[in-house]
Amino acid sequence: MSDDWRIDDLDLDGYLERLGVPAREPSAEALAELHEAHVRAFTFDNIDVLLRQHPGVSLDDVQEKFVGRGRGGYCFEHSTIFAAVLERLGYDVRRHLARVGDPANGTQQARTHMMVEVVLGGQRLLCDPGFGMSTLRPLPMTDGAEDEYPTGWRYRLTRADDGGWVMSRHRDGGWEVMHTTDELAVIPLDVVQGHHYTSTYPGSHFTTTLIITKHLRGRHVTVTHDSLTIRTPGEPTEHRPLRDGELDEWLTTLDVPLADEERARLLERVAEVPRT
Numbered sequence: 001m002s003d004d005w006r007i008d009d010l011d012l013d014g015y016l017e018r019l020g021v022p023a024r025e026p027s028a029e030a031l032a033e034l035h036e037a038h039v040r041a042f043t044f045d046n047i048d049v050l051l052r053q054h055p056g057v058s059l060d061d062v063q064e065k066f067v068g069r070g071r072g073g074y075c076f077e078h079s080t081i082f083a084a085v086l087e088r089l090g091y092d093v094r095r096h097l098a099r100v101g102d103p104a105n106g107t108q109q110a111r112t113h114m115m116v117e118v119v120l121g122g123q124r125l126l127c128d129p130g131f132g133m134s135t136l137r138p139l140p141m142t143d144g145a146e147d148e149y150p151t152g153w154r155y156r157l158t159r160a161d162d163g164g165w166v167m168s169r170h171r172d173g174g175w176e177v178m179h180t181t182d183e184l185a186v187i188p189l190d191v192v193q194g195h196h197y198t199s200t201y202p203g204s205h206f207t208t209t210l211i212i213t214k215h216l217r218g219r220h221v222t223v224t225h226d227s228l229t230i231r232t233p234g235e236p237t238e239h240r241p242l243r244d245g246e247l248d249e250w251l252t253t254l255d256v257p258l259a260d261e262e263r264a265r266l267l268e269r270v271a272e273v274p275r276t
Helices: 012-019 028-041 059-069 075-088 188-200 246-253 260-272
Strands: 092-100 111-120 123-127 155-159 165-171 174-181 211-216 219-224 227-231 238-241
Touching: 012 028, 012 059, 012 075, 028 075, 028 111, 028 123, 028 211, 059 075, 075 092, 075 111, 075 123, 075 188, 092 188, 111 174, 111 188, 219 246, 246 260
Parallel strands: none
Antiparallel strands: 092 111, 092 174, 111 123, 155 165, 165 174, 211 219, 219 227, 227 238
């Protein structure tokens, strides 16, 4: 199965250099370090989808962006390269697809989110490096497991009635479902198909609106085509309309390495998107 994912094509040294972490023997501590470094190094964004220039989700294409340019992307890209890195480092890896939203209120979508499971020392751990507000470290795949990392944000993993898993984030005094995943095997074509849907279907919000998020030190920032949200542990969330010209400033603050031509096209494209 590893050959199907072409993990031997990965530039592992280049990836680790990009993150600034060394290659270490598989362990819970090394996995947590790598997960957090990845999430902090790369933005979650749909820039290439919005600009209609997405190269695809093969490992070669993803690592050209992430390793070669320091760019980020969305879940299919994050989890594709993160899974390959883990396998090359000797971890026991399994890929998962999930449905974003809460099935209880009818917002659940197709299987268009990708995550990575690691089995380590007999324990299953779920890595989610490619969500808009990603967990910084893996969660144990046990019913009721909560994130113990002191970020100020709480995440919980619970068993679903159908045997799958529900990832939730604590928000406004309660638990909000982020996504649900199942135990079905995932093959490369599943990822290609999911990416094709989210990057081309007219009803996909990735094709019509902008989202860029990143974990900065002490805060999490979300920038869309018309809004800014800054979450800081222990403080009220700042959420307000994006000011004219402010997107250009945030592209610099969030260290989004766009070519001048890409940056100009993105600003032009976003100016065309209706504000809500």
